[in-house]
Amino acid sequence: MTHSTPIIGRFAPSPSGDLHFGSLMAALGSYLDARSQNGQWRVRIEDIDPPREIAGASQRILQQLEHYGLAWDGPVIWQSQHHARYREILAWLITHRRSYYCTCTRKAIQQSGGYYLGTCRDVHHRAEGAALRLFQQSPVTQFTDLLRGTVHCHPQLAQEDFIIHRRDGLFAYNLAVTVDDHDQGVTQVVRGADLIEPTVRQIALFQQLGWNAPDYLHLPLALNQEGSKLSKQNHAPPLPREAPQRMLILALAALGQKVDDEWHDFSVEQLIQQATRQWQRAKIPINSTFITTDVLTTF
Template sequence: MSAYIGRFAPSPSGPLHFGSLVAALGSYLQAKSQQGQWLVRIEDIDPPREVVGASSLILKTLDAYGLHWDGTVRYQSEQLARYQAQIDAWLNTGQAYYCHCTRKTIQAMGGIYQGHCRDLGLGPEQAAVRLRLDHPYYAFDDGLQGHIEANRALVEEDLLIRRRDGLYAYNLAVVMDDIDQGVTEIVRGADLIEPTVRQMALYRQLGVSPVNYVHLPLIVNADGQKLSKQNHAPAIDINQPQPALVAALRCLGLELPAALHRAPCEEMLRWAIGHWQLQQLPVTTKISLPF
């Protein structure tokens, strides 16, 4: 095995749709083409958005498409004590602090948090927790999209790491888990370009060098909207996976030979691993749904 470790990290807010399949497939092929490991992590730290049974359905769907993961599946809901321990450590050093600002308050500030609570010494009641970022990143080089410049005002905003409702922030959880699992490159959808510089700053805050990032094109519908559970994107077919897998490969720049269109998914994927190159992917953030 090489030192490469990649991952696919869906949230259990519904079944996998075609856009999810493209993201999973891209991360899988990038890992396997380098003889690396491909991990699956269920990001279940936002219970109000989760759908009962979605986690098991996601795993069943990946299996049906031949996307077999290495090791055991990690559930973020089992990592809460780790997140809290890090927050407590930052609170104890003054690196983090309690913030009482609501979304409405921040919107009144212009939509960007201005550090209002930073030096007030507020208590934990009905409070979020924010982190002072000492060394922000203002840009990064994406493995597919090239050089990305970030919004300076957003980059310099003290980072939310625990919400007012007590739930842990996505940025904190994802970075801590990627570090803990030894992930070496993150391949995901282009909708997550914007938080990348903040996640890189968190790596630095935790004393770790940031990993490489590759942001794949998003699949959009006829109205130009990203396929998502919020937009009621239909679930991919778990019983006849071949047509969707062929289409997903095409979105990633791979034209599967016609003779393989009805082959088992594992056979399709073996061919795809052998022909995978990042350079043949379309350099764009959006691709129209191909069917």
């Protein structure tokens, strides 16, 4: 869809660890794309999965963003404070028969081919000990990515009734992110390519709720020497406090942006300002970038 101004972008990290170089690429790409269009950039902490959260990570993430010159608009949003809103949406979906309870295990789904086949649609399970699934009545099989053009998804993934409330009582990612993007007025979601797959589910949920979906742009990923995505799970080193300009310049290069020699002498603020002025979405590569650990840890 095409949006009128103002553009509203966002960065939504989970507090499962400190930001690393891959996180910086996502945050920087999101920030520059919004700011280059005179838009707003907001920060949301996605703290809806307490077992995966690391104590103190939320505050360290905010400190890292500030240290790297990425200033956000408005207050920080915390998903853990939105439980009442999520329950309101779940109740609406239940009342309008757009969701149902399911007791199928992950093992059973894997044994049936890896995709959920709607086994519990007409069983009428009780809520106790069950997950809540969206009744997928209008599958989204493709979407337009602002960088990649038309992106197609596997038909069985598009048709799958996905979980919106887990059996352990936690709210599912796809539910929370969709509700919060709508409530925050987000018009464009710029994030890593590892989140391409759930995009069709989020768009489908937007449609079920009668809301306009934002535009999406999926950035290339930073990969380690083994070809795996830099992530907290594979122990990617956290962003250093020393020489943030160096990390910013590396991230800009990974995002395909032109960096002049004099940028190395800029302050963080000057660097971000210049990068915003010269940001070119068309220069972003589609393919991921290999980043060796020594590059991220040697100063």
